Each structure stands twice: as C-alpha cells, then as structure tokens.
Amino acid sequence: MTFWLVLTVNSITFGGLLFLLSAGFSLIFGLMRIPNLTHGSLFMLGAYFGATFIGGYLALRFDFWVAALLAALSVAVFGALIERFLLRQLPGQQMAQVLVTLGISFMVADFCLLAWGGDPINVATPSALAGFVRAGPAVFPLYRLGVIAIAAVIAAALWLLLDRTRLGAMIRAGVDDPDMARVVGIRVSQLFTIVFALGAGLAAFAGVVGAPILSVYPGLDQDMLPLALVVVILGGSGSLLGSFVGSIIVGFIYNFGQALFPELAYFVLFLPMLLVLILRPQGLFGRFVP
Amino acid sequence: MIRRDVALLLAAVALVTLPYWMSGIYYINVASQILFFAVFALGLNIIAGYGGLVSLGHAALFGISAYVVGYLLQHGAGHAIAILGALLAGLAAMAVYAALALRATGIGFIMITLALGEILWGLAYRWISVTNGDNGINLHGRPQPFGFDINSASGFYYATLIVFVAAVAAVAVFVRSPLGAALMGTRDQPRRMNALGYHVWAIRFWACMFSGLLTSIAGILFVYYTQFISPQTLALTSSAEVLLMVIAGGAGTLLGPIVGAGLVVVVKSVVSGFIERWNFLLGAIFVAIVILMPEGLVPGTARLWRRAWQGKDGAPP
Numbered sequence: 259m260t261f262w263l264v265l266t267v268n269s270i271t272f273g274g275l276l277f278l279l280s281a282g283f284s285l286i287f288g289l290m291r292i293p294n295l296t297h298g299s300l301f302m303l304g305a306y307f308g309a310t311f312i313g314g315y316l317a318l319r320f321d322f323w324v325a326a327l328l329a330a331l332s333v334a335v336f337g338a339l340i341e342r343f344l345l346r347q348l349p350g351q352q353m354a355q356v357l358v359t360l361g362i363s364f365m366v367a368d369f370c371l372l373a374w375g376g377d378p379i380n381v382a383t384p385s386a387l388a389g390f391v392r393a394g395p396a397v398f399p400l401y402r403l404g405v406i407a408i409a410a411v412i413a414a415a416l417w418l419l420l421d422r423t424r425l426g427a428m429i430r431a432g433v434d435d436p437d438m439a440r441v442v443g444i445r446v447s448q449l450f451t452i453v454f455a456l457g458a459g460l461a462a463f464a465g466v467v468g469a470p471i472l473s474v475y476p477g478l479d480q481d482m483l484p485l486a487l488v489v490v491i492l493g494g495s496g497s498l499l500g501s502f503v504g505s506i507i508v509g510f511i512y513n514f515g516q517a518l519f520p521e522l523a524y525f526v527l528f529l530p531m532l533l534v535l536i537l538r539p540q541g542l543f544g545r546f547v548p
Numbered sequence: 549m550i551r552r553d554v555a556l557l558l559a560a561v562a563l564v565t566l567p568y569w570m571s572g573i574y575y576i577n578v579a580s581q582i583l584f585f586a587v588f589a590l591g592l593n594i595i596a597g598y599g600g601l602v603s604l605g606h607a608a609l610f611g612i613s614a615y616v617v618g619y620l621l622q623h624g625a626g627h628a629i630a631i632l633g634a635l636l637a638g639l640a641a642m643a644v645y646a647a648l649a650l651r652a653t654g655i656g657f658i659m660i661t662l663a664l665g666e667i668l669w670g671l672a673y674r675w676i677s678v679t680n681g682d683n684g685i686n687l688h689g690r691p692q693p694f695g696f697d698i699n700s701a702s703g704f705y706y707a708t709l710i711v712f713v714a715a716v717a718a719v720a721v722f723v724r725s726p727l728g729a730a731l732m733g734t735r736d737q738p739r740r741m742n743a744l745g746y747h748v749w750a751i752r753f754w755a756c757m758f759s760g761l762l763t764s765i766a767g768i769l770f771v772y773y774t775q776f777i778s779p780q781t782l783a784l785t786s787s788a789e790v791l792l793m794v795i796a797g798g799a800g801t802l803l804g805p806i807v808g809a810g811l812v813v814v815v816k817s818v819v820s821g822f823i824e825r826w827n828f829l830l831g832a833i834f835v836a837i838v839i840l841m842p843e844g845l846v847p848g849t850a851r852l853w854r855r856a857w858q859g860k861d862g863a864p865p
C-alpha cells in the first residue's frame with residue numbers, strides 16, 4: 259500500500275514537471291503549428307543555468323528560487339532571439355522551421371557538454387522544502403509535494419492568462435484560426451515571439467525545479483523531448499487542459515512503468531499514444547489534427 | 549542526354565576501379581560508408597523527397613535491423629537467417645511506423661516518427677537483457693556471400709557497391725513507375741489524387757515499405773561494416789544526420805541523397821579527426837542549409853548553372 263502511495267505521489271510530481279515543460283510546447287505548437295524541437299534543450303539549458311546560479315560563479319550565489327527565475331528569464335530571452343532571428347526568416351515554411359529547431363537543439367546540447375562537462379550535476383533541494391511529511395507508514399519528501407503545488411499554481415495562472423486576459427484571447431484566436439486573427443487586426447507574428455519566449459521560460463523553470471529530482475546531465479534534453487511530444491500527441495496541441503491531462507497520464511505511466519518493468523519503461527509510453535492515434539488522432543482535447 | 553550518359557559511365561568506372569586508385573584502406577572504408585549511407589538516404593528520400601513525408605525516426609528502423617543481425621548471430625543463428633530476420637524485423641517495424649504515422653501528414657508525421665524513434669532508442673538503451681544496453685552488441689566476422697570473402701576492405705567495398713547499384717536502379721525504376729508517379733501526386737495534390745480514385749493511404753503505405761526495405765538493407769550493411777551496434781545508432785542525431793544527407797543533397801532527386809551522403813560522411817570523418825564538436829557542426833550545417841539553400845545542393849547548383857548558361861546565350865538551352 260505504502261509502495262503504491264509513494265509511487266502515486268511521484269507520478270503526480272513528475273506529471274507536474276511535465277506539465278511545466280509541455281504547456282509551452284503545446285502552446286507553441288498550437289499557435290505556430292510547429293513542434294519546437296529545441297524544447298528539451300531549453301529545459302536542459304535552464305537546468306544548467308539554474309545549477310550554475312545556485313552553485314555559485316565568481317562569488318555570486320543565488321537562492322534556489324531566485325536562480326530558477328533568473329534561469330527562466332535568460333532562457334526566455336534566448337527563445338525570443340531564436341524566434342525573431344531564425345524562425346522569422348522562414349515565414350510559412352513549417353518544415354524548414356522544424357528542421358531549424360532541430361539543428362539548434364544539437365548546437366545547444368554540444369554547447370552544454372562543452373561548457374559544463376559530461377558529469378552529472380546534483381542540485382540540492384531548497385532548504386525550506388528539505389524535510390519530509392509523514393502520512394501513516396508512508397514518508398513523502400516535502401520537495402515533491404512542493405513541486406506539485408508549484409505546478410498547480412502555474413497551471414492556474416496560465417489558465418487565467420489564457421482565459422481571462424486580452425492577450426490570452428488573442429492567443430486563443432491565433433490558435434483557432436491564424437488567418438482570421440490577422441484579418442481582425444491581431445499581430446499574430448508578435449504573439450509568436452511572446453508565446454515562444456513564455457514557453458522557453460517555462461521549460462527552463464521546469465528544468466531548475468526538476469533538477470533536485472532528476473539532476474542535470476548531458477542527454478537530459480533527449481530524455482525530456484519525447485515525453486513532451488507524447489504529452490502533446492495524447493492531450494492534443496494548443497490545449498492547456500490537454501497538456502495538463504496528458505502530463506498526468508504520462509507521469510503515471512512512466513513512473514509505474516519504471517517501478518514495475520524498468521527495462522521497458524520507455525516502451526509502455528507507446529501504448530497510450532497508439533490508442534489515441536487510432537481512436538482520436540487530434541488528441542484528447544486537441545482543436546486540430548496536426 | 550549524351551553528356552549525361554558519359555558522366556554516368558565515368559562515375560561507374562571510377563566506382564568500380566576505386567580500390568585500385570584510392571590509396572589506403574582507410575579511404576576505401578570511407579567509400580564503403582558513403583555507399584551504405586547513400587542506400588539509407590535513398591530509402592529516406594523515397595518518403596521524404598518523393599512522398600513529402602519527413603521521418604525523424606528512420607535511424608531507429610536502421611538500428612532495429614542492425615540489432616536483429618547482432619542478436620541472432622549472438623544466439624547462434626547463421627548469417628542467412630540473421631539477414632533474413634533483420635529484413636523482416638525492419639519491414640515489420642516500418643509497417644507499425646507507417647500505420648501510426650500515416651494518421652497524419654506533414655508536421656504530424658514528423659512528430660509521430662520522432663516519438664516512435666525515441667521510444668525505440670529508449671528500448672535499445674534500457675532493455676539490457678536483450679540489447680546489452682549502452683555496451684552494445686559485438687559481431688564476429690562477416691558472411692561469405694556466394695563464396696566471396698568480404699572481410700577485407702576492398703572485398704566489403706565491392707559487396708556494398710553491388711547493393712548500392714541495385715538500390716539506385718530500384719529507386720530509378722520506382723520513380724518512373726506508376727506507383728512512383730502516384731506517390732508524387734499524393735505529395736503535391738493529395739485531395740485531387742483522392743478524387744481521381746487513387747487510394748492515397750495505400751500509396752503512401754507501400755512507399756513507406758519500400759523505404760523501410762532500403763533502410764533495413766543499409767542497416768545490415770552498417771552492422772557488418774562496423775561489427776558493432778549500440779543505442780547511439782538509433783538516436784535522434786542519427787536520424788537527423790540521414791535527413792541532412794537527403795536535404796543537403798536535394799530531396800526528391802535521385803542524385804541528391806547520394807551526394808548528401810558523400811558530403812556528410814566526408815565532413816564527419818575529416819572533421820572528427822581534429823575537433824570533437826561534430827554535433828555542433830552538424831546542427832550549424834543543418835540550420836545553414838535550411839535557411840540558405842533549402843532545395844539542396846544538387847537542384848541548387850543545377851539552378852545556378854542554368855542561370856549562368858542562360859545569361860550567356862540569352863536563351864534557354
């Protein structure tokens with residue numbers, strides 16, 4: 259019983275991390291109609307930035323949360339630059355844009371290997387959340403519960419942003435019908451930059467928040483990108499609810515898979531994807547078939 | 549046309565006599581690599597170039613065939629059974645890929661093939677009891693097809709050359725066949741093809757299977773060449789490398805993938821001799837090609853050549 263309970267909490271925690279990663283991925287996909295293949299790299303870059311800010315560089319040391327925000331901010335700027343100076347050069351050529359993001363992801367991965375070396379970096383949990391919570395026989399690390407809370411707060415904030423603000427309404431209009439949105443005077447290309455930067459920042463933030471659990475290592479990008487892809491295939495692109503539900507599903511399948519048949523953990527992800535593709539190709543909450 | 553035949557003849561002579569004028573085993577081996585990667589790129593080009601279905605999971609298909617050869621040989625099977633098993637496994641995997649990925653086209657196809665490829669990579673990496681994980685599987689020795697010894701560099705080169713020529717001929721025939729024409733039709737005007745009574749899905753499916761066959765063959769040549777297979781072969785970087793061959797050379801042309809394979813293999817072998825950062829360069833070349841010469845080197849050069857020609861005469865040739 260305890261085993262299942264701990265596993266469930268771990269699954270929700272991982273689902274929360276995945277949500278932070280894939281919410282931006284899904285929005286970018288919904289708006290720009292391209293899977294941003296740099297998303298795993300942005301997650302990894304954020305984690306490395308965060309680890310550097312926390313671990314200290316040139317006598318500068320930051321608190322965990324300040325470091326997470328700084329990493330998110332710098333990667334958001336990086337994302338905005340990618341969108342402005344590379345993707346913008348290829349308007350309407352989605353295939354070319356995808357390939358450019360793929361090329362950038364290799365460059366980022368190699369840059370991280372050059373800058374931080376091949377050894378994994380462990381990041382200490384922030385001191386405020388270092389303890390444990392006891393619930394009967396089960397013991398939960400406080401940090402994991404904290405991650406769930408953070409993910410829930412950000413999910414609510416994103417929902418408010420998309421559902422209750424003018425910017426959100428413009429983004430939703432852009433997702434549903436970019437051409438029509440342009441006609442009514444929304445500057446969709448400006449939205450591209452905003453959403454790309456927002457998604458990049460969220461991915462980097464997820465990287466830092468996930469670092470105490472996952473640690474930071476080369477290849478982290480290649481571990482995370484497929485999970486984000488599966489989440490979006492499951493949940494449907496451009497839908498916040500879709501990436502939320504998809505993240506929780508993938509979090510559960512991945513963690514239970516790893517506990518029950520560790521060698522095939524990656525492979526069992528295949529099954530829900532298969533079902534969704536056969537029964538509902540646009541994803542559970544998707545607005546269009548990509 | 550005559551100029552083209554002469555060029556073809558010269559290329560054939562150069563390829564057949566290559567081990568005699570190319571000094572050093574190393575360079576003959578590089579030539580073999582170019583040839584089997586060209587077969588791989590030709591396979592991907594069938595769907596990516598002629599079918600408009602870009603796959604980012606093809607290295608996993610290539611890797612499955614290589615793994616099956618390694619696994620079967622390790623468990624005492626003969627070379628004939630290992631090769632047959634690898635072909636069947638490669639085709640079966642391609643059928644699953646196609647059945648799932650053809651639910652979508654364009655970007656959706658890329659995403660699904662990417663996810664499938666990564667899942668197979670994860671399987672190769674973590675299913676240690678079968679794949680030996682990161683340590684990979686070693687092979688011992690190459691087969692002797694029809695009594696020929698292909699353990700030497702030039703022996704293997706000729707075996708690869710024969711397969712390569714057969715693959716080029718098969719692709720050339722395919723492109724000119726009704727199925728090839730129909731495939732290009734589904735790339736350019738899928739709705740019209742559908743309205744004309746073509747079964748768009750089936751055309752794409754069989755194109756995928758042909759692509760999978762060539763990929764599988766290339767994977768078998770690869771594993772016999774390196775005598776080693778590890779998860780790295782299935783990784784996204786490998787899928788991107790072969791896609792770069794197709795795009796750099798010119799997708800949807802017969803010559804393009806071959807030129808692209810030559811370019812990527814040469815740059816990779818030369819560059820990795822003195823710098824470690826191959827992946828950075830791969831990414832940079834990728835970005836540069838996509839932005840600067842999106843149609844690829846072969847059509848791009850042909851266009852420049854024609855323009856120069858027309859500029860001189862003032863009339864098209």
